[in-house]
Amino acid sequence: MTALKKKFSCPSSVCEEGAQMLGVVKNDGTVSILPVALPIDKEFVQRSKDIPDIERRFRFSGTCLEKGCKQWTGHSCGVIENVLSSFTPKGKAKGLPECSLRINCRWFSQEGRAACKACPLVVTDVHA
Numbered sequence: 249m250t251a252l253k254k255k256f257s258c259p260s261s262v263c264e265e266g267a268q269m270l271g272v273v274k275n276d277g278t279v280s281i282l283p284v285a286l287p288i289d290k291e292f293v294q295r296s297k298d299i300p301d302i303e304r305r306f307r308f309s310g311t312c313l314e315k316g317c318k319q320w321t322g323h324s325c326g327v328i329e330n331v332l333s334s335f336t337p338k339g340k341a342k343g344l345p346e347c348s349l350r351i352n353c354r355w356f357s358q359e360g361r362a363a364c365k366a367c368p369l370v371v372t373d374v375h376a
């Protein structure tokens with residue numbers, strides 16, 4: 249009998265049906281993580297299709313595709329690795345953002361608390 253492989257969520261995904269809205273990009277370019285992610289349905293996708301680069305206004309989560317994603321290094325997510333390689337936490341350590349994704353989050357699973365501290369600084373670039 250084979251063990252079931254845990255499915256992780258990608259916290260920097262695209263706006264599509266079945267995704268979740270994870271955060272809102274603020275005027276200062278940082279992301280306000282929503283304590284409870286909001287489900288994205290077909291109607292939301294339809295209504296927002298004329299908004300250019302909607303992923304630069306909101307953060308969405310979806311299923312981590314692992315080797316189906318070009319950011320996958322072969323054993324981990326290269327996005328958060330790149331973010332953390334240039335991230336220096338500022339000020340006194342504060343608590344982590346309240347986030348409903350944490351239990352399944354690829355970044356948190358991989359990098360722990362450091363991922364959550366850097367997470368609000370990430371704006372998704374779907375063209376990258």
Ligand code: SF4
Pocket residue numbers: 259270281345347348349350351353354355356363364365367368
């Ligand atoms: S890195 Fe942390 S704050 Fe960001 S989505 Fe994952 S669990 Fe939430």
